[in-house]
Amino acid sequence: DIQMTQSPSSLSASVGDTVTITCRASQSISTSLNWYQHSPGKAPNLLIYSASRLQSGVPSRFSGSGSGTDFTLTISSLQPEDFATYYCQQSFSPPITFGPGTKVDIK
Amino acid sequence: QISLKESGHTLVKPTQTLTLTCDFSGFSLGTNSEGVGWIRQPPGKALEWLALIYWDDDKRYSPSLQSRLTITKGTSDNQVVLKMTNMDPVDTATYYCVHRRYFYDNFGRARDFFDPWGQGILVTVSS
Numbered sequence: 001d002i003q004m005t006q007s008p009s010s011l012s013a014s015v016g017d018t019v020t021i022t023c024r025a026s027q028s029i030s031t032s033l034n035w036y037q038h039s040p041g042k043a044p045n046l047l048i049y050s051a052s053r054l055q056s057g058v059p060s061r062f063s064g065s066g067s068g069t070d071f072t073l074t075i076s077s078l079q080p081e082d083f084a085t086y087y088c089q090q091s092f093s094p095p096i097t098f099g100p101g102t103k104v105d106i107k
Numbered sequence: 108q109i110s111l112k113e114s115g116h117t118l119v120k121p122t123q124t125l126t127l128t129c130d131f132s133g134f135s136l137g138t139n140s141e142g143v144g145w146i147r148q149p150p151g152k153a154l155e156w157l158a159l160i161y162w163d164d165d166k167r168y169s170p171s172l173q174s175r176l177t178i179t180k181g182t183s184d185n186q187v188v189l190k191m192t193n194m195d196p197v198d199t200a201t202y203y204c205v206h207r208r209y210f211y212d213n214f215g216r217a218r219d220f221f222d223p224w225g226q227g228i229l230v231t232v233s234s
Binding site (some may be wrong): 001043045050084096100101 | 121220225
């Protein structure tokens with residue numbers, strides 16, 4: 001199985017900050033990497049697919065980059081609704097696997 | 108607009124079989140390229156992919172749980188059923204039904220992602 005790691009596991013930030021979350025795969029997954037946002041009490045929400053493609057309806061302050069084993073999710077100008085947990089997910093090689101999550105909370 | 112909703116027993120006893128139903132609208136599993144999956148999240152833990160079923164009845168399972176899982180189409184092309192046998196307290200989790208989408212990678216192969224997700228159903232395993 002391809003193992004996904006994320007760093008940091010949690011971070012504190014303020015509204016308006018730019019935050020970057022890193023996801024690393026245990027082997028190359030090309031650009032088969034997706035990002036989800038999970039707020040408490042809500043269903044997870046797709047943000048980015050194929051490493052850098054913004055899902056329709058997702059604010060442009062979210063962006064993704066990377067290929068191979070290293071990927072980043074960047075949130076520019078953090079908004080109150082962005083405080084949540086973020087997960088990466090690979091679908092390059094079965095089984096599908098998720099990262100452990102990065103919790104973004106309010107400083 | 109696509110929506111999915113999970114239903115089933117929310118309290119099961121150890122060793123029992125869990126049966127979850129996903130009813131969805133906005134697409135049909137009878138349509139080429141469509142798929143529905145299940146993902147769970149134990150309290151305080153990360154997301155874990157369980158199973159996927161495709162429009163052509165192809166099925167994929169998490170290797171670690173494959174012996175306990177069965178995913179099938181339901182009574183219509185707008186329903187999917189997941190069964191998990193021999194439930195244990197460690198299986199306590201919120202179970203999500205998800206719509207499978209895909210993109211083509213640089214190798215021309217379809218790669219899955221999930222959008223949207225159902226609201227989830229919390230299943231507790233306890234005697």
